[in-house]
Amino acid sequence: MQPAKPPLLRFLLRWLDSNELAWMPPRWWHGTPTEREVWHLRKLARRRIRRELIARQGLARTLTQAAVWPVWALLKTVIHLRQRPLRKPGLGAWALRFLDIYWLQMAYNIGISDQFDGRMELPEFRRLIRLTAVCREHQSLLSSTHLIARGYPNIGGKQVFAKFCLEHGLPTVPVLCAGRGDQLLPGAVDWPPRDVFFKPANMAKGLGMEVFSYDATTGQWRTEAGIIVTPQSLPAYARRKLGQDVEWLLQPRISNSSAWPAYGSGALSTCRIMTGRLGPNETDIVILGAFIRCSLVNPIVDNMSAGGIGIGIDLTQERLTFGLEWVNYDPPLSHIPSTGAAITGTTVPALSEIVNLALRAHRAAGNWSSVGWDLALLEEGPVLIEANLQWAINPFLPFGMSRLPEVLRTCFGPHYERLPS
Structure with a gap:
């Protein structure tokens, strides 16, 4: 068991922790018109991200994180390389990889996780780096379009x-029935004699999804745990599984x-x-x-x-x-x-x-x-x-x-x- 960190150290680590800089670094290269436009859009996204950070954690903490970012990025690079072995062993390979990861954080403001998501250690992806925006910037830009698209x-x-x-x-895939907790919404239809999908209405990445398997010999649907579910018992099952305030729906499995x-x-x-x-x-x-x-x-x-x-x-x-x-x-x-x-x-x-x-x-x-x-x-x-x-x-x-x-x-x-x- 690792010794507990002193309270002051834990506070400082939480207060200073960040994965990227809230500001874009100066553009030190000329590039093509498309590359310059991508950089401009990244700056717009960072400006919006920065406003959200300041609103959430305050100006003092945001400025402090920016001030210590060069040291923080260096520490994160060292920790990352200790936890993730290189494909090519050796001190020289380690030093080159260290400099590369640190350089991308400082010169392009691309965090370590985004570097790996983008496979930027590979030449065919690395040469496109000036055309790349990271996920957080992409999401920020899309959120800005939604503000314009109100209504x-x-x-x-x-x-x-x-x-x-x-x-x-x-x-599309029809909705057989829908509800919220143990409340069934109007419009339910008969279930077809086949497997059906039970899913939360507003969860992503497949969270909470479950298949109810249809048994043709008995004409019954069973959950993955073997529980028999009927159109009448589904609302109560939904409440037990998801809670009273979670919206859900049922669709045929395709x-x-x-x-x-x-x-x-x-x-x-x-x-x-x-x-x-x-x-x-x-x-x-x-x-x-x-x-x-x-x-x-x-x-x-x-x-x-x-x-x-x-x-x-x-x-x-x-x-x-x-x-x-x-x-x-x-x-x-x-x-x-x-x-x-x-x-x-x-x-x-x-x-x-x-x-x-x-x-x-x-x-x-x-x-x-x-x-x-x-x-x-x-x-x-x-x-x-x-x-x-x-x-x-x-x-x-x-x-x-x-x-x-x-x-x-x-x-x-x-x-x-x-x-x-």
Whole structure:
């Protein structure tokens, strides 16, 4: 057991701790116009992040963290390298890696976790560093577009999204019933004789999801613990599992088309299509990027944070590029490690149909500047799973190589030099 730290030391560690600088460092390079625009957008995001930090923890603490950041970043680099062994052993390799990690923190304000998420130790990713924005900046910029988009239709929640799809004739997974705690909302329909998905309405990353397996011999549904669940007993079960104030819903369990690349554990594999708006017309909706997700271990969800992998899509060739996983931070994958199944060059079936459905959905969604759509290809065709207004950064296409900066410039308009708070 490690000795307890003195109270004063614990206080200082908590008070000074930060993962990145709230200010962007001076731009010491000239770069291309696109690289300079990415840097400008990162500065706008940092300005908003800084205001939020000051509001939450005060100006004194924020300034102190900035003052000690060079030393703090150095300590974090040392601790990180002690905890994570290098692929190439030796003092020289350790020194080079130390300098590299520290340099990226100080010169580009890219924290250690973002460096590893972006695989920036690899040359093919490192050369794009000036076109890269980190996840926190990306999320801050999207949040700013939402302030401008006040009054647009809400499509973020699962129940709201199902209603949105129904109103606009968009194919999606139907909601069998929904509720809050032990209260069942109106509109419930009969359960089909098949497996069904029970899920919290507003939790991400597959948290709280559960499959109720259907037994055809008895006509009953059972939870993963073997408890029999009926339409009448579901509200009470939902309250016990999630609590009284958590919204939930029940949907049929769906499966991928037999034509879809089968890489994983049997969980539904989805395609994330990011779309953006460049103007007021329907023809101004553009694709910002695409990738698919599949689970290698989790039998329910395909989230990369739950052991799944992401696989990039070349939209011009309609083929897969390479895979990335977020457990061991291995180099890009051309094959599935456990099975040897090829990733790179594999054709994506019905991709044009999937993309067109995402574009159609964005046209129906009003003037949202960008949306991350989750879709799945079934035997009957593509369906929408959910809409993400605060969609995660695309790991396969750097920020500045997509049309997202152009979308943000269009959305911000007069706010482009200073974002609204």
